[in-house]
Amino acid sequence: MTAPDNASLYRSIADELKAAIRAGVYAPGARLPSESELADQYDASRGTIRQAFAALVADGVISSRRGARRTVLGGPRLQSFADLVSFSRWARSVGEEPSGRVARLEHRAATLVEAEQLALAEGANVYHLTRVRMLDGRPVMIERTAYPEPVGELVVGIDPSGSITERLEELGLIFADAEHTIDAVPATAEDARLLAVRSRAPLLRERRRTTDPSGVPLEWSEDRYLGQEVAFTVRNSVNRNALSRWHSGPEVS
Amino acid sequence: MTAPDNASLYRSIADELKAAIRAGVYAPGARLPSESELADQYDASRGTIRQAFAALVADGVISSRRGARRTVLGGPRLQSFADLVSFSRWARSVGEEPSGRVARLEHRAATLVEAEQLALAEGANVYHLTRVRMLDGRPVMIERTAYPEPVGELVVGIDPSGSITERLEELGLIFADAEHTIDAVPATAEDARLLAVRSRAPLLRERRRTTDPSGVPLEWSEDRYLGQEVAFTVRNSVNRNALSRWHSGPEVS
DNA sequence: TACATCTTCTTGTACAGCCAAGTTCAGCTC
DNA sequence: GAGCTGAACTTGGCTGTACAAGAAGATGTA
Numbered sequence: 001m002t003a004p005d006n007a008s009l010y011r012s013i014a015d016e017l018k019a020a021i022r023a024g025v026y027a028p029g030a031r032l033p034s035e036s037e038l039a040d041q042y043d044a045s046r047g048t049i050r051q052a053f054a055a056l057v058a059d060g061v062i063s064s065r066r067g068a069r070r071t072v073l074g075g076p077r078l079q080s081f082a083d084l085v086s087f088s089r090w091a092r093s094v095g096e097e098p099s100g101r102v103a104r105l106e107h108r109a110a111t112l113v114e115a116e117q118l119a120l121a122e123g124a125n126v127y128h129l130t131r132v133r134m135l136d137g138r139p140v141m142i143e144r145t146a147y148p149e150p151v152g153e154l155v156v157g158i159d160p161s162g163s164i165t166e167r168l169e170e171l172g173l174i175f176a177d178a179e180h181t182i183d184a185v186p187a188t189a190e191d192a193r194l195l196a197v198r199s200r201a202p203l204l205r206e207r208r209r210t211t212d213p214s215g216v217p218l219e220w221s222e223d224r225y226l227g228q229e230v231a232f233t234v235r236n237s238v239n240r241n242a243l244s245r246w247h248s249g250p251e252v253s
Numbered sequence: 254m255t256a257p258d259n260a261s262l263y264r265s266i267a268d269e270l271k272a273a274i275r276a277g278v279y280a281p282g283a284r285l286p287s288e289s290e291l292a293d294q295y296d297a298s299r300g301t302i303r304q305a306f307a308a309l310v311a312d313g314v315i316s317s318r319r320g321a322r323r324t325v326l327g328g329p330r331l332q333s334f335a336d337l338v339s340f341s342r343w344a345r346s347v348g349e350e351p352s353g354r355v356a357r358l359e360h361r362a363a364t365l366v367e368a369e370q371l372a373l374a375e376g377a378n379v380y381h382l383t384r385v386r387m388l389d390g391r392p393v394m395i396e397r398t399a400y401p402e403p404v405g406e407l408v409v410g411i412d413p414s415g416s417i418t419e420r421l422e423e424l425g426l427i428f429a430d431a432e433h434t435i436d437a438v439p440a441t442a443e444d445a446r447l448l449a450v451r452s453r454a455p456l457l458r459e460r461r462r463t464t465d466p467s468g469v470p471l472e473w474s475e476d477r478y479l480g481q482e483v484a485f486t487v488r489n490s491v492n493r494n495a496l497s498r499w500h501s502g503p504e505v506s
Numbered sequence: 507t508a509c510a511t512c513t514t515c516t517t518g519t520a521c522a523g524c525c526a527a528g529t530t531c532a533g534c535t536c
Numbered sequence: 537g538a539g540c541t542g543a544a545c546t547t548g549g550c551t552g553t554a555c556a557a558g559a560a561g562a563t564g565t566a
């Protein structure tokens with residue numbers, strides 16, 4: 001489990017601090033060493049230590065205020081971006097066995113929403129994959145993912161019972177940024193059948209667009225989770241807020 | 254609407270850049286000026302410009318990679334932390350008229366969850382307020398908030414039809430950090446009555462703990478939104494992830 | 507035209523130093 | 537003991553420098 005030295009000093013320091021926090025060396029509420037102490041300890045400059053701390057703040061692990069020692073925030077263990085993009089990786093990281101069953105795979109013209117989210121011209125084709133995802137054999141999520149053609153052509157060659165995302169990464173794709181929209185919807189007839197729940201049961205819906213480092217969309221997915229079994233957690237603060245709330249008005253349907 | 258000069262150079266630069274992005278000077282996908290250009294323009298050092306950009310990255314407004322100019326990310330307009338903590342402020346920022354109706358106000362012993370979330374000793378008292386929140390007169394959310402005693406004593410003196418949070422801020426409280434847990438639940442009988450929906454209708458549940466700058470909990474709230482009308486959006490990336498996903502296992506109830 | 511190479515530009519990482527502002531704590535006073 | 541004062545400590549903000557690594561565009565070649 002030895003963390004890689006991530007090619008930069010401040011990252012390896014940040015990783016060590018994170019590991020120490022996870023291991024309980026610094027409990028929630030505890031005060032961390034000062035910048036100068038760590039600078040001595042790692043033989044680094046104060047600026048480098050500050051970069052390491054900034055990374056921890058960005059992950060919502062610690063809080064920092066002028067004049068006072070930094071303190072550890074409590075709450076759930078943090079997850080990496082990679083764990084959010086791949087259902088399989090996430091499942092393993094929380095100690096469960098992921099699996100998947102393909103419900104449908106289509107190669108067709110993009111819908112309006114898909115074209116917009118994937119930044120495609122009107123009428124462009126997409127690969128659209130519907131899968132039921134399971135934890136320890138029990139269905140917990142329906143995944144409806146649209147891939148633009150260049151990505152989709154890779155996807156069709158991948159075993160869909162495992163992790164498509166991880167395979168795409170091995171093929172050289174880099175998932176770098178994502179935008180998630182989360183709301184609650186009633187299960188449709190198909191949802192109910194696939195997840196083995198009542199029709200109109202509450203589902204947690206996550207719509208997600210993932211892009212590569214240069215901003216090119218790689219996938220647009222609408223995932224529906226069993227409402228009470230899966231939850232998302234976000235941390236934010238005055239200085240650091242990637243969360244927003246939206247009102248769409250009453251639905252017509 | 255002239256932004257305050259936030260007392261530090263990098264903040265005012267960040268604010269100007271944000272305003273320019275919002276105003277469309279830099280459209281989504283467009284490339285921003287380089288660090289050296291801005292350093293000349295603002296007569297600041299490169300480090301200060303980098304701090305300003307770091308703030309934009311933290312807000313999920315731009316993306317940044319070594320070697321390439323920074324680019325503007327598309328997507329929804331960003332909101333401030335303040336808009337998330339206060340329903341009233343949020344409503345006004347999205348152009349709707351907020352209101353509230355008190356359903357219940359209690360002063361009682363904390364439940365186990367409340368005591369844990371507010372870091373109170375077992376048996377300590379809390380003030381617990383249940384309100385129905387409305388947009389343009391239509392109910393969209395039920396707010397069930399527990400305040401620790403020092404805060405609650407202020408709350409009872411505040412007109413509950415308006416914004417309690419904003420009033421608390423005027424009284425000197427500082428809401429600095431928050432942790433949000435989002436899932437979907439079926440409406441209980443009480444929920445259904447208060448929101449005028451069917452029982453077991455899907456609701457989006459947000460559980461939120463807000464703390465002051467030193468980490469002292471100020472409130473613990475369980476808010477339930479009409480499922481299809483309100484959504485939360487989160488942006489994250491490989492370097493910056495405050496979002497995580499959790500599995501709680503099948504519910505017994 | 508298509509491709510490879512090279513130069514230039516831009517951002518990332520790290521160092522050093524300075525002052526300001528806020529916190530903490532010991533010590534003093536009442 | 538309670539409260540105030542002030543020194544020491546700690547983080548925030550800013551400047552400057554240097555080099556490395558990646559991206560982008562220009563140039564040259566086949």
